[in-house]
Every structure is written in C-alpha cells, then in structure tokens.
Amino acid sequence: MSVVAVENHGGIAVVRVDNPPVNALSHALRSGLIEAAEKIDADDSIRAAVLICAGRTFIAGADIREFNAAPKEPHLPDTINRIEASSKPWVAAIHGTALGGGLEVALGCHYRVAVSTARAGLPEVNLGLIPGAGGTIRLPRAANPEFALEMITSGKPAGAGAAHDAGLIDAIVPEGQDLETFALSFAADASAKPLPEPLSTRQPATAPTAGWWEQAIGNIEKKAKGQLSPVTAARIVRNGFEKPFAEALADERSAFLELKDGDQSKAMRHAFFAEREMGKVPFVEGAQTRDIHRVAVIGGGTMGAGIAAAALLNGCAVDMIEREEGPAEAGYHRVMGILDSSLKRGLISADKREALENAFTATAGYAKTADADLVIEAVFEDMDVKKAVFAKLDEVTRPECILATNTSYLDINEIAKSVGNPARVVGLHFFSPAHIMKLVEVIRTGSVSPETYGTAFAFAKRLKKNPVYSGVCDGFIGNRILYEYRKVCDFMLEDGCLPQQIDASMRAFGMAMGPFAMGDMAGLDIGWAARKRRAATRDPNERYSRIADRICELGRFGQKTGAGWYDYSGEARGGTPDPLIEKIILEESEKNGIVRREFTSREIQDTVVSTMAAEGQKILEEGIALRASDIDMVLILGYGFPRWRGGPMFMTSNAG
Ligand code: 3HC
Numbered sequence: 001m002s003v004v005a006v007e008n009h010g011g012i013a014v015v016r017v018d019n020p021p022v023n024a025l026s027h028a029l030r031s032g033l034i035e036a037a038e039k040i041d042a043d044d045s046i047r048a049a050v051l052i053c054a055g056r057t058f059i060a061g062a063d064i065r066e067f068n069a070a071p072k073e074p075h076l077p078d079t080i081n082r083i084e085a086s087s088k089p090w091v092a093a094i095h096g097t098a099l100g101g102g103l104e105v106a107l108g109c110h111y112r113v114a115v116s117t118a119r120a121g122l123p124e125v126n127l128g129l130i131p132g133a134g135g136t137i138r139l140p141r142a143a144n145p146e147f148a149l150e151m152i153t154s155g156k157p158a159g160a161g162a163a164h165d166a167g168l169i170d171a172i173v174p175e176g177q178d179l180e181t182f183a184l185s186f187a188a189d190a191s192a193k194p195l196p197e198p199l200s201t202r203q204p205a206t207a208p209t210a211g212w213w214e215q216a217i218g219n220i221e222k223k224a225k226g227q228l229s230p231v232t233a234a235r236i237v238r239n240g241f242e243k244p245f246a247e248a249l250a251d252e253r254s255a256f257l258e259l260k261d262g263d264q265s266k267a268m269r270h271a272f273f274a275e276r277e278m279g280k281v282p283f284v285e286g287a288q289t290r291d292i293h294r295v296a297v298i299g300g301g302t303m304g305a306g307i308a309a310a311a312l313l314n315g316c317a318v319d320m321i322e323r324e325e326g327p328a329e330a331g332y333h334r335v336m337g338i339l340d341s342s343l344k345r346g347l348i349s350a351d352k353r354e355a356l357e358n359a360f361t362a363t364a365g366y367a368k369t370a371d372a373d374l375v376i377e378a379v380f381e382d383m384d385v386k387k388a389v390f391a392k393l394d395e396v397t398r399p400e401c402i403l404a405t406n407t408s409y410l411d412i413n414e415i416a417k418s419v420g421n422p423a424r425v426v427g428l429h430f431f432s433p434a435h436i437m438k439l440v441e442v443i444r445t446g447s448v449s450p451e452t453y454g455t456a457f458a459f460a461k462r463l464k465k466n467p468v469y470s471g472v473c474d475g476f477i478g479n480r481i482l483y484e485y486r487k488v489c490d491f492m493l494e495d496g497c498l499p500q501q502i503d504a505s506m507r508a509f510g511m512a513m514g515p516f517a518m519g520d521m522a523g524l525d526i527g528w529a530a531r532k533r534r535a536a537t538r539d540p541n542e543r544y545s546r547i548a549d550r551i552c553e554l555g556r557f558g559q560k561t562g563a564g565w566y567d568y569s570g571e572a573r574g575g576t577p578d579p580l581i582e583k584i585i586l587e588e589s590e591k592n593g594i595v596r597r598e599f600t601s602r603e604i605q606d607t608v609v610s611t612m613a614a615e616g617q618k619i620l621e622e623g624i625a626l627r628a629s630d631i632d633m634v635l636i637l638g639y640g641f642p643r644w645r646g647g648p649m650f651m652t653s654n655a656g
C-alpha cells in the first residue's frame with residue numbers, strides 16, 4: 001500500500017500521508033512526497049495542495065530506525081526543498097505532533113494551519129542530534145530568533161497557541177471545525193494570492209541586542225553538561241543567520257550527519273527505544289486489567305505524600321491512613337503543600353486545586369480502605385510493621401482490592417504471606433519525590449496474578465510514570481545497583497580517593513549528582529539499616545568498608561542532620577568537605593594496610609560503570625530484569641545517569 005495518496009478536491013490536492021504508527025519519514029514517504037509534488041505541479045486542474053496525515057499525528061519526524069543504515073535518496077532536505085519549490089501553495093494541516101523532520105516538512109510548505117491541541121517542535125537534541133533538514137534555518141525565519149533558539153536547543157515542543165503567536169503557525173482551526181475542511185478552504189484562498197516568498201530565501205530577524213548570541217550560546221553550553229547536541233544546535237542556528245541558505249543547509253547537514261554517527265546520538269536513540277520497550281511486559285499480555293478510581297495510601301511521610309499527590313493529580317480519589325491523628329494531619333499538610341506548589345507553578349488552576357483537596361482525606365484508622373480499588377503502603381521500612389499493615393488490610397479491604405508496597409529493599413514475597421490471597425499483592429516502588437520522578441519499579445512476586453500486576457503497571461502509566469518490570473530481590477533493580485555503586489566508591493575512598501574527588505568525577509561524567517552528595521541528600525540511615533540487615537548473611541571474606549558506618553555512628557545522616565559526607569553548617573548549598581571525614585578515611589586505609597594511590601577521573605568513571613554493568617548482568621541472568629535496556633532506563637530515569645551515555649549496559653556492550 002502506498003504511504004502517500006493524492007486526491008483532487010475541486011482543484012485543491014489533498015496529499016494524504018498514511019504511514020502508521022506516527023507517519024515517520026521513511027524512504028517510501030520521502031519518495032511519495034516528491035512524486036506528489038511533481039504530480040501536482042504537472043496537473044493544471046490543481047491550484048493548491050493540503051498536506052494532511054491519517055492516524056494520531058502529523059509527521060512525527062525522520063524514521064529513527066533508518067539512522068543506523070547509510071542515508072538513501074531522496075534525502076529529506078531535498079524532499080523539503082522540492083515541496084518549497086512547488087509552483088502552487090502547499091498548506092500543512094497539523095494535528096497531533098509535528099516533530100523534527102515533520103515540522104521541517106511543514107516549514108517547507110508555504111502555510112501551516114493546526115488544530116488547537118496540536119504541538120510543534122524540533123526534539124532532535126533529545127536524540128543527540130540537531131534538525132538535519134533545514135529546521136535550524138527555516139524556523140528562525142518563520143518565528144523570532146529567541147523562540148527558534150529555545151525550541152531547537154531545548155527540544156521542547158510548543159502548543160499550537162504559542163506557535164501561532166510566534167508566527168510559526170498561520171492559523172488555528174476554530175473550535176468545532178474539521179481540520180481538513182478548514183485547510184481546504186485556507187488553500188483555496190491561498191491559491192488566489194501570489195505565492196509567498198519561501199522561508200529559505202527570507203531575511204531572518206536580527207538578534208535582539210548586540211552580544212545576544214554570545215550570551216545565549218554561553219548559557220546553553222553551561223547547561224549542556226557534556227552533551228554535544230544543544231551546543232552544536234546553537235552554533236548551527238547562528239550560522240544560519242549569517243550564511244546564504246544553500247551554504248547554511250550544507251553546514252547543518254554535515255553537523256547532523258556527524259552527530260548521527262557519534263556515540264552520544266547512538267546512546268540517546270538507544271534510550272528512546274528502550275523507554276518504549278520497558279512498557280511492554282509479556283507476563284501480562286492478554287490479562288484483564290481494572291480501572292482504579294479510589295486509592296488508599298498507608299503512611300503519610302515523604303513517600304506517602306508524594307504518591308498521594310501523584311494519584312490525586314491524575315484523577316484518583318485518595319484516602320491517606322496514618323497511625324495517629326498527629327501524623328495524619330502532618331501527612332495532610334504535606335500533600336496540600338505539593339498541590340500548592342503545583343498551583344504556584346501554573347500546573348493546576350485554583351478550582352482544580354480545590355477539587356483535588358475535596359477528593360482527599362487523611363485519617364488515623366483503616367475504615368476508609370474498605371472502598372479502595374488499590375492500597376499503596378508506604379510506612380516505615382520494617383518487615384514487622386509492614387506485615388502488620390498487610391494483615392490488617394487483609395481484614396478490611398475488598399477481596400478484589402490490589403495491595404501494593406512501596407518498600408525499597410524488603411522481600412515482598414514475605415510481606416505477601418500476611419494476606420489470605422497473595423495473588424493481589426504487588427510492589428510499586430516509587431522514587432523520591434514521588435510526584436515528580438518518572439520511574440516506578442513494578443515488582444512481580446512469586447504469587448501475584450497477571451491481572452493484579454497488569455493493573456498496577458497500567459496504574460503507574462496513568463500517573464504519567466515510566467513503569468519497569470522487576471522481580472523480587474534485595475533492592476530490586478535500581479537500589480541493588482546503587483548498593484554496588486556506593487560500595488565500590490567506598491572502596492575507592494579506602495584506596496586513595498576523597499568524596500569530593502569522586503563526586504566531581506561523576507558529575508563530569510554527566511551524573512546529576514555525585515554519589516556522596518546524593519547519599520547526604522537521601523539520608524545515610526537508609527543504607528546503614530540495609531547494611532546492618534545484611535551483616536548476618538555477609539560473607540566474612542568479602543571486602544567491606546567501615547567508612548560509611550563510622551560516619552553514621554556519629555549521627556551524621558546527611559543534610560537532614562546538618563552533616564554527613566559533607567558539612568552543611570555553613571552557607572554553601574552543596575556543603576563543604578570536612579577534615580573529620582578525611583581523617584576517618586585515612587584511618588580506615590591504614591587499618592586495612594592499604595597504600596593510598598592516585599586515581600584519575602577516567603579510572604573512577606570506568607570503575608563505576610563496569611561495577612554497575614556487572615551487577616546489571618547478574619540481575620539479568622537471575623531474571624530480575626527483562627532486558628538489559630530496562631536496566632539502563634532504571635539508571636537514567638531513577639538515578640541521574642546521563643541519557644546521552646545510554647546507561648551502563650549500553651556502554652559496556654558497545655565498548656572496545
Ligand atoms: N521513527 C521511528 N519510529 C518511531 C518514531 C520515529 N521518529 N517516533 C515514534 N516511533 C515509534 C515508537 O518507537 C513506537 O514504536 P513501538 O510501538 O514499536 O514501540 C511507536 O512509534 C509509537 O510511539 P510512542 O509509543 O512514542 O507513541 P506516542 O503516541 O506516545 O508518542 C510521539 C508519539 C510524540 C510522536 C513520540 O513517538 C515521539 O516523540 N517520537 C519521536 C519524535 C522525534 O524525536 N522526532 C524527531 C526525529 S529526528 C528527525 O526528525 C531528524 C530530522 O531533523 C532530519
């Protein structure tokens with residue numbers, strides 16, 4: 001079947017693209033568009049053309065799957081130049097998302113109209129790329145330099161309204177009107193006017209102030225933290241202002257091709273597909289999932305409040321259950337605090353804020369759980385406390401109610417034994433802050449039914465999270481790897497490093513934070529408790545560093561106690577290195593007979609990546625994770641691993 005069809009509607013050609021699922025610009029589509037342009041120019045009965053797409057979206061970009069092969073003619077820039085050179089006006093009729101090459105095609109058209117819900121953007125930087133088919137040159141000529149530079153270097157799409165205000169979209173389809181009908185009438189009007197000057201030959205607006213480019217590009221470089229694509233994008237946008245079109249297009253293309261063949265783009269493309277793959281779980285295929293309307297959250301602390309807010313913000317009624325009135329009230333205020341900050345940031349309206357408050361209760365006692373479709377437990381990380389909570393839930397909840405635990409490390413198979421029907425027990429491991437972090441590990445116990453698991457997985461998606469499959473083990477995928485990461489960093493302290501050196505190396509690697517600063521932020525007591533729990537079963541011959549324990553023994557649990565790996569008593573936001581910590585580290589090296597040595601940043605980074613990958617490999621072999629790429633996504637989405645490096649599994653499988 002052809003992916004492009006041309007129909008003549010009373011002198012206006014409808015060029016209909018139908019290339020599911022997202023109308024990506026495959027070789028067949030590029031060829032089809034050129035053929036359509038030839039046909040329309042040659043047909044005297046046609047006065048104008050409407051480019052419109054079938055399915056859920058306008059063209060969503062180049063076909064990313066073709067990027068691993070050599071480019072095949074016709075290339076996209078030539079396809080777009082051909083449309084732009086057409087002797088009759090083309091109107092792009094946009095619904096869904098016009099992204100990347102899709103927006104570039106629309107910019108090659110003489111006009112753009114869109115439904116009000118449409119979005120347009122150039123997200124190539126998120127794939128480690130820059131627009132490669134004239135986007136960096138045509139967009140600044142359709143819109144102003146600030147809008148164009150922001151869109152291209154951030155990769156964030158704009159809504160139809162903002163795109164219209166910026167000059168990128170010529171008209172928005174009025175409420176109640178059909179896109180195709182509107183576009184046909186727009187094209188008929190356009191055919192009566194002279195062809196507008198193509199964007200490629202227009203003069204771009206000048207930069208707002210002298211020195212504007214230098215400052216804007218400087219800011220982008222600072223934010224990029226080692227990622228090449230935003231910096232290259234900024235440079236190429238500026239180049240497009242300074243050179244004639246053909247030359248600028250050739251420069252853009254060569255920068256695009258260089259990035260496409262580089263490691264960063266390969267890693268980001270891996271992450272793009274991995275992110276979609278992680279949502280697929282063979283275990284639940286065909287299982288009947290249920291809708292969740294009412295959620296009960298047990299425990300109103302840090303996690304309970306974040307989970308409650310996430311569920312409220314995504315349309316669930318939520319009842320929070322606490323031990324006593326005092327903590328219930330504290331939990332209530334925590335949730336209200338999150339709603340208030342959503343209001344302040346413009347994410348919800350005042351009316352919505354009020355409606356969400358009305359959909360929420362926080363009480364002591366379990367009465368409200370009787371109506372719940374799903375209960376999520378987020379009480380203290382203690383097996384006995386959790387078992388008691390689940391035994392109580394077994395008495396009070398409906399038999400079909402799903403019972404989930406947010407435990408970080410504990411054995412959910414053991415927790416499930418407290419319930420008569422363990423098929424309804426599952427793990428939903430959120431990350432902190434739970435209303436913001438995208439990752440949720442959905443833990444499959446030995447006894448959970450596919451219906452329970454599938455419903456929990458779908459619920460996480462409904463909260464706009466990225467759920468990932470994990471089996472039961474100590475720490476599941478993420479915290480188990482984190483444990484090894486921390487452990488090897490502690491060994492490097494004994495062997496010759498200091499916390500600030502390791503933190504700086506991992507930040508230079510692209511991590512959002514270094515491991516020690518992260519530990520101080522999360523609280524060192526959690527890891528300490530886990531180490532104490534494991535002490536009884538630890539192999540006495542295994543290497544063990546006492547440094548972290550000694551720090552906890554001093555009551556230094558991180559930021560919340562004013563000191564941890566760093567000292568937080570001063571003004572510096574990230575704390576300052578503490579001579580006491582250095583003293584402890586040197587004492588431990590000496591006690592273990594270790595001659596301290598120098599480490600390079602590269603050695604620190606390689607050690608961390610190979611340690612993570614080795615643990616990931618074990619996790620994979622044990623069947624805890626479904627795929628190596630899921631492990632990469634856990635680290636990218638949950639632990640600040642740089643997306644442009646693709647994750648430890650990707651890095652080590654591509655090494656050498
Ligand atoms: N190429 C190939 N496959 C693509 C694709 C693309 N550009 N975009 C999406 N897909 C695939 C996905 O992998 C997925 O496949 P699967 O069903 O086998 O897992 C399927 O299409 C559906 O995608 P989503 O699950 O993401 O569907 P959504 O409806 O949630 O989202 C979307 C749709 C917003 C279009 C989202 O898919 C998206 O953001 N796509 C990428 C857009 C993009 O980055 N475009 C720029 C490409 S680079 C470019 O154009 C270079 C140019 O400048 C030369």
Ligand code: NAI
Pocket residue numbers: 298299300301302303304321322323327377378379380381382385389406407408409429430431432522
């Ligand atoms: P927290 O200490 O902030 O909150 C726990 C809350 O549970 C307290 O408000 C307490 O009053 C309440 N509680 C205790 N026993 C209860 C009972 N029997 N019935 C009702 N409420 C009870 O702890 P936090 O950080 O929210 O952690 C909760 C759970 O989430 C733990 O299992 C933890 O391991 C897990 N977790 C924590 C993360 C974090 O970063 N803090 C991340 C992911 C999971």
